[in-house]
Structure formats: C-alpha cells, structure tokens
Amino acid sequence: MWRKFRIIILLLILATVVQEVWLDKADMAWKHNFYVAIYPINADGSDKVGAYLRTLSRDDFEPMAEYFAEEATSYGVGLRRPIEVQLGAVVDELPPEPPGNGSILSTMIWSLKFRFFAWQNSPKVNIRPDIRLYLLYHDPENNRVLGHSTALNKGRIGRVNLFASPAYAKKNLVVTAHELLHTLNATDKYDLQNTLPVYPDGYAEPDKMPLYPQNFAELMGGRIPQNETEADIPKSLKHTVIGEKSAREIGWLR
Known part of the structure; x- marks a missing residue:
C-alpha cells in the first residue's frame, strides 16, 4: 500500500514538472504579454520607509514597462507591450531569505518556502499576474549595503532589495528589471x-573598438565596464541594454 502511495506522489510530481515545462515553453513564444505584480514591503518596519511606500504609484514603474517595450522592438518581438506592470498592496510579511550556504538541499527547501509565501501573500490586482515581485525597501541611512536580490523562474517570483528614497528610484528600477x-x-x-561583467555576454557592446570604456551595461551583466578591472553601476535603465544571449534565454531570439 505504501509503495503504491509513493508511486502516486511521484507521478503527481512528474506531471507538475511536465506541466511547468510545457507552460514555460508556451509563454516564451511571446504570443501574449506578461503581467507583473509589484508588492512593496517595509523591510525595516520603520515609519520613514512606510511613508515612502505610501508615495509609490504605478507611474513609478512605468519606465520599466517602457524599457522592455523598446528593447523587445529591437529584437522584432511582435508585442507592443510585452511587460505590463501592476502595483499591488503593501505586503506586511517578509519573504524567506535565501540560504547562506547555497547547498542544493537548502536551496530547494527555500524555493518551496518562497513559493508558499507567494501563494499566501499575493494581494489581488486587476489582472492575474504571471510574475510577482516582492520589493523589500530599506532606509538608506541605516543600510549602506543591501543583501543580494534573487528571483526564481519556477513560480516566477522575485525578492528584490531596494532603497526607500527618491534618489535611488532609477537605480531601483535597474535592479528590479534585472530580477524580473x-x-x-x-x-x-x-x-x-x-561583480564584474563577463566578456562577451555581459557586455552591452562586445564588438566596440576600442573595447573600453563601454557606454552601456548589459542588464544581466549589471555594470558598465570601464576597463578590465573597473565597472560602474548604471544610473538608470537608459544606461542598459538587453544583450543577445539574454534575449535568446528569454525567447526574444531563436
């Protein structure tokens, strides 16, 4: 009896995996746009961060949607707006932190916990989202350096650490777009x-002569290479592009 039960469980898991793979391939054909739900979180629990979150509106994230529209056009994607952003309600709970040791088992357990968290903490938005991003805002005066942001393609959820200040708004969009x-x-x-971009895929202009300094950052490379050992953080999405390898990974190139 126990053996049959285990077989049923394994078959259900296999069916779920097959379904996710099939849905992922269908989505990557880009016949439909992706709806993204943005859920702000007061990571510090402070009044200052709370006040900042109350100023946020959907318009603050519109440049990110416009950026993806422009980049998609350069790759011949047939959607006018491949990414649509919706601002959801503030979430009070903190998503689980990724493991520090990075072992396969601990990462798998964290992934399951994060997906369960997202299932429990997805306030309703106008259109059911394909992607959910939890933006953890921190007071820049008390946090000089933020923890590493991370995102999962399984479940399409992200945990993004950002600064709660208008001065960082444009850089916040770069980090958010990267995790998206x-x-x-x-x-x-x-x-x-x-943290230096890897040549050539992490360079926006790998064929530029001379190679340095680069003028833009490849979005998944994260920085603008100035020479072999130095690279600058892009000030906004206008200083980034989506390179060919990244475009191929997300289905914009075949």
Missing part, C-alpha cells in the same frame, strides 16, 4: 566573486 528577467529564464552575466 531572472523569472523569465535569463541568467547572470557577471563574475560572482568580483
């Missing part, structure tokens, strides 16, 4: 040890 692409299968294109 992770939910669509794009991979990082920078060295995890030193």
